[in-house]
Amino acid sequence: MKTLLSKEELHDGVARMAAEIERAFEGRQLTIVGVLTGSVVLVADLIRLIHQPMRVGVIQASSYRGATTTRGDLTINSELMLDITGRDVLLVDDIFDTGHTLEKVVAKLHDFGPASVRSAVLLRKEGRQESTYEPDFTAFNIPDEFVVGYGLDYEDMYRNLPYLAALEPDDLERHRSL
Numbered sequence: 001m002k003t004l005l006s007k008e009e010l011h012d013g014v015a016r017m018a019a020e021i022e023r024a025f026e027g028r029q030l031t032i033v034g035v036l037t038g039s040v041v042l043v044a045d046l047i048r049l050i051h052q053p054m055r056v057g058v059i060q061a062s063s064y065r066g067a068t069t070t071r072g073d074l075t076i077n078s079e080l081m082l083d084i085t086g087r088d089v090l091l092v093d094d095i096f097d098t099g100h101t102l103e104k105v106v107a108k109l110h111d112f113g114p115a116s117v118r119s120a121v122l123l124r125k126e127g128r129q130e131s132t133y134e135p136d137f138t139a140f141n142i143p144d145e146f147v148v149g150y151g152l153d154y155e156d157m158y159r160n161l162p163y164l165a166a167l168e169p170d171d172l173e174r175h176r177s178l
């Protein structure tokens with residue numbers, strides 16, 4: 001695996017984004033909605049760096065895919081979500097790739113009558129976007145490589161790595177024996 005962002009670099013980027021979010025939501029009550037499962041590590045770190053009153057909840061979005069770039073059908077499950085009616089919502093996801101996931105989840109959130117919906121992502125892959133939607137806050141722009149760690153998985157593994165790494169072909173070999 002090739003490390004793209006160290007633990008320290010991740011912390012600095014998330015702290016920078018937290019400060020931006022604080023400025024943008026100053027004096028407002030924030031409702032954070034994390035997209036399961038990839039955003040759990042980011043949400044845990046981010047919310048402790050934002051020093052203002054907030055509610056925290058989750059929504060689930062799943063599309064079946066591994067290291068490939070083919071897009072599966074996206075399923076959004078909002079049953080676990082908190083009430084966002086009339087709230088200023090910040091949707092948090094791990095990575096913005098084609099943009100379809102975030103665009104669809106934002107559209108879904110609007111069904112619940114929030115006051116506003118903005119979005120924050122840890123990573124944005126350069127040159128991959130297929131939708132006109134863009135996240136309001138981005139911690140890092142990264143090259144087009146399949147990355148794992150800090151919440152991001154390959155076949156549900158590697159989410160616990162404290163750094164961000166790009167998977168290489170020999171990692172896939174090793175992965176099969178884990």
Ligand code: 5GP
Binds near residue numbers: 038094098147154
């Ligand atoms: P999009 O709909 O923007 O193309 O894809 C967003 C979702 O695809 C992310 O929430 C994430 O689950 C998955 N994804 C896209 N690129 C990567 C990547 O490089 N690594 C991992 N682990 N997941 C990715």
Ligand code: MG
Binds near residue numbers: 035036037038061093
């Ligand atoms: Mg995801």
Ligand code: MG
Binds near residue numbers: 038
């Ligand atoms: Mg995944």
